[in-house]
Amino acid sequence: MALAELEQVSRNEEGIATALGILRQRFGERLLTGQSIREQHAHTTTYIPAQLPDAVFAAGDTQEVQEVVRICAEHRVPVIPFGTGTSLEGHVNAPGGGISIDLMGMNRILSVNAEDMDCTVEPGVTREDLNLHLRDTGLFFPIDPGANASLGGMAATRASGTNAVRYGTMRDNVVSLSAVMPDGRLIQTARRARKTSAGYDLTRLLVGAEGTLGVITALTLRLYGIPQAISGGVCPFPDVERACQAVITTIQMGVPVARIEFVNALAMKAINAYAGLDYSESPCLFLEFHGSEAGVKEQAETFGEIAAEFGGGPFLWTSVAEQRTKLWKARHNAYWACVALRPGARGLSTDVCVPISRLAECIVETEADIERSGLLATVLGHVGDGNFHVLVMMDMDDPKEVEAAEAFVARLNRRALSMDGTCTGEHGIGQGKMRFLEEELGEAVDVMRAVKQAIDPHGIMNPGKVVGARRI
CATH class of the missing domain: 3.30.70.2740 (Alpha-Beta Plaits)
Structure with a gap:
């Protein structure tokens, strides 16, 4: 994708220079302008060209985020929130320059409410760090996009992953959040109650907004009990159609599958070569079941029967943790396995x-x-x-x-x-799919654009992303 094909955002040279001077005076060497750090905070994960910010600020707390946003708002300077940088569609690029606010230093777990099965965290906490912290509580956070992404970034992009079929996506698991709005105000979208009918659903508005409406500074998340037992395995199929039919039947029969992942024949070949495994190099399903000892056994056996109806199998499943870990490590390393082809x-x-x-x-x-x-x-x-x-x-x-x-x-x-x-x-x-959003939702994108204009009238929050300033 050439730069000319991306949403164009004009640079406010005077405003950027003024804001940089104020921020440098206020934060000194914490405002980073070196080439390498700016490159690290631009898009690096796919073919979309990198567009560097003018500076990177590593925020330490919410008040600092507010201060930076207020200065940028006053001088009409773009603000680009940054987590771990694992997004895939140019979310962290800076097409109009500006300030990248790195939130990874805001990585405190603020509270864990075990009885209510929720927790409140800062945006830089990663999903792996949270689950490590929770391991002695009997609770876990299930959303697993593969990469060890920051929870703030996962909320901003409405991430999901392998467990979404049972536990939902980030949209379903963020109870409330705090965010710094484009004028520097701090808002909290809801309290900790599991449901509310109080006003507009601002939580869902900001979850998935990709940093175009505000900077997330805290999240309250749903937690779940660690299952008593887990079983999982791999099942080969003769072709794609029959593998998919097995998936549809499994879902329609109400089998409470926690994960059900499709891997095509070429990907299975890559996984075998990369991880030294000997799975069938045909279309396969990777599955996992959560529940009681008897429940996960019954679920695995039921799926085995469904697979057999469609010519699949044998379904090789296990409840042994080490074997399951090996299986899912192979699945999560599929990106590197496939690139090695x-x-x-x-x-x-x-x-x-x-x-x-x-x-x-x-x-x-x-x-x-x-x-x-x-x-x-x-x-x-x-x-x-x-x-x-x-x-x-x-x-x-x-x-x-x-x-x-x-x-x-x-x-x-x-x-x-x-x-x-x-x-x-x-x-x-x-940046990468803006034109397809127009094709998908048509006039609804104009409504999104109106929301963006109302909340961010000067267009400083992650500009050139999602809805953009014009029809594509």
Whole structure:
């Protein structure tokens, strides 16, 4: 994607220079302007070109975030919230320059309310750190996007992952949040009550807003009891259609599956080579069940029967923690395994989501499209909710290859839309999918744009993302 194709944001040179001077006087060497740190805080995870901020500020607390935002607001300078930088659609780029506010230093767990099964954390806490802190309480936080992302970033992009089929996404698990708004005010969107009918649902408005409406400074999250028992395993299938039919039947029968992941044949080959495993190199489902000892055994056996009906199996499952850890480590390392299929290449990761009744059709058509395009790409998915990813391995310095990959991604997005799906199930819009959001929701994007204008009239919050300033 060339810079010319991205939403254009004009630079306010005078305002940026003035704000930098004020911030430097106030924070001294904590305002970082070196080339390398600015590069680290621009987009680095896919083929979208990096657009560097003018400076990086590592925030230590909410008051500092407020102060920086107020200064930037006064001088009309862009503010780009930054977590761990694992987003995939250009969310952390700075097309109009400005200040990247790094929130990873705000990593305190503020409270754990075990009886209420919730906790309040700062945005820089990562999901792995939270679960490590919770391990002696008998509780855990289930949202697992794969990367050890920050919880603030996960909320901003409405992340989900492998456990979403049972536990939902970040949208379902953020009880309330605090955020610094574009004028520097601090708001709290709700209290800790599990449900409320009090006013507009500002929590859901800011969850998934990708930093375009405010900077999240604290989150109250739902927690869950650690299951008494867990079982999991891998099941091969003769083809994609029958694997997907097994998924649909499992969901329709109400089997309380915690994870059900699709991995296509090429991805299984990559996983085997990378992790030294010997799974069947055919379309496979990775599954996990949570519950009592008897419950997870029954669930695994029920799925085994369903798989057999569609020619799948044998379903090799286990309750042994070490074996399950090995299985899911292989799944979570699938990105690196697939990239290793083509040494020297980089991966372009994209996702779509469709109703599960159209899942098999969408994946089959996508695999055929990959073959016709001459691309090297794998397909993996959180198929319990119809969400799947395509990882294209390509030479980012080859314009023809990049062009072919971009054309493929466009066809994939439109294929999902034609099946009443969405152009993204969990990666978000950022810069990369703005035009497809217009195609997906039409006039509703104008309403989003009106909300953005009302809350952020000067357009300083992560500009050039999601809705942008114009129709595409």
